[in-house]
Amino acid sequence: MKKRKFKPADRTNRITYAIREVAQEARKLERETNAKILYLNIGDPTKFDFDVPQHVKDAMCEAVQKGYNFYSPSSGLDELREAVVKREKRDNDVSIKPDDVLITSGTAEAILAILAAAFCPGDEVLVPSPVYPPYISAAEFYDVNPVEYRTIEEDGWVPDIDDIRRKITNKTKAIIIINPNNPTGAVYPQKLVREIIDIAGENDLFVISDEIYDRIVFSGTKAPNAAALAHDVPVIVLYGLSKVYLATGWRIGYMYKWDPDDRLSDLWSAMLKFLMVRISGFTPAQRAAIAALLGPQDHIRALVNKLRERRDFVYRRLNEIDGISSTLPDGAFYIFPRIGISKYKGNDKGFVLDLLRQEKVLLVHGSGFGHYGQDHFRLVYLPPIPILSEALDRIERFVRNIK
Ligand SMILES: Cc1ncc(COP(=O)(O)O)c(C=O)c1O
Known part of the structure; x- marks a missing residue:
């Protein structure tokens, strides 16, 4: 044979x-x-x-020593979900509940969970272009169609609002923004984020906002947070500890939903199912993340x-x-x-x-x-x-x- x-x-x-x-x-x-x-x-x-800041490293070591070596719930440690709620209130003035938060192994896993579980084959998702490549690869892997909208180089690589409007079809489900942006380093001003949210609202879409670099901005202190501007438009915000807290190898991130009219809850359950397949995130890093998010920010x-x-x-x-x-x-x-x-x-x-x-x-x-x-x-x-x-x-x- x-x-x-x-x-x-x-x-x-x-x-x-x-x-x-x-x-x-x-x-x-x-x-x-x-x-x-x-x-x-x-x-x-x-x-x-x-x-990584010393107090965050200490929290990681302490977690291991104190026995945080078990599987956490697939949605993440409750105390970290609560810490995220506090952090989002403090930094973004967004009011969410622990159940609105899912802890992931890096923002990368949140990207996978969204594209695997929140979209059906053939759905379209609008992505800024140039774009952080996993958004394209993950979409295509799951048979979702990533449609690139132009960002305007001459204006510092901010989204072309008319191009977003032109590219919406009856298959479009969501608009992704990455702010501050990888690879261009653009920071989208509040007015523009609001315009994108309005377009989403007018077209019955939701917004996915990757804000992993939020505090790494050179004028001002923070990039605008999409959830804080959204009113009744549903938004999923992605965050992680790899950039602002420098813990790339710890693989720790989260996403939360801003969903005043309860339109994302089925997607949330579906994403949680996806996360159940991998059982749990890395538990000690989840403890350390509490220290990162709520401890000194100097x-x-x-x-x-x-x-x-x-x-x-x-x-x-x-x-x-x-x-x-x-x-x-x-x-x-x-x-x-x-x-x-x-x-x-x-x-x-x-x-x-x-x-x-x-x-x-x-x-x-x-x-x-x-x-x-x-x-x-x-x-x-x-x-x-x-x-x-x-x-x-x-x-x-x-x-x-x-x-
Ligand atoms: C825009 C953006 N999102 C997500 C990620 C992934 O980060 P993590 O280490 O949290 O998976 C990166 C990493 O470079 C990034 O640039």
Whole structure:
């Protein structure tokens, strides 16, 4: 009998993740040539000079020592759900109940739960473009159709309201916003968030608002919270501890619903069923999350100040390079410049791979973030200035040498 080679599910072919794909290329190059590569591709602050605040680490250790090593309920520890309620009241002036909150293993799992359980095959969901890639991959994996709406580069990458209106069909179920945005660093002003909520209301849709970078903003103190602006429009807010609280590897996040007319409760039960399949989130991190959300918040100011300096530095250096131009990002830790070099028109991946091979700097090509990301790249400015400076020297030299 000929032994078969086992075949994976076709639906996995729909998963692409530009950020990790280019990283594979870099690792290969590293293995083959021993090259020392500057990685400016992944948004993980703990890889650089940022760390989880000490009191949050202490809470994690204490949780393990005190026996919080059991399965938590699939919806999350009740005391954390209550802490989320308090945090949302304190920071966003939103009044929700613990039952409105689901704790997830990172915001990534909340994205999966929503697309798996809140949408039917063939439903459409509007996503900002350029977009954080898992929104596209998760949607396609679950046979949901992600429809990209344009964000306007010249205006700092804010959503094009007319394009959102144009792209609504009778299959559209929800509008996603990511604010502050990955990959563009845009922060959508309150007026615009309200306009998007109004469009959702007029068209009987709900809003999904990913606010994981909410306190990492450079003018003002916080990006607008969609639930606080929504009145009777249903909103699901996604949050996590990977960015503002720097705990990427702990895999802890949450989502909550703002649902005054009880229109999301069936979706909520369906998402809870999805979360039951994985039994429980990581219990010690849930205890630590209480300390993060309700304990001292002083680290945030230091984090934002450090990032502002790095943002200003890369913004200035990038715009000094002939053929590269960028708008000023106002949040998160990404910058998304345009490649205006004829050799690479329509081939941003070529630009990124050639830069990698010649100068050993790793960026991510803009087209990996959707249609409106074409002819751009994303640079993560988390590293300290000396590393950023070296990377910018290399990018400058690469562009200067393009024939
Ligand atoms: C917009 C956005 N949402 C969600 C995530 C996932 O974060 P987590 O570590 O909480 O899964 C990221 C991570 O980069 C992100 O940029």
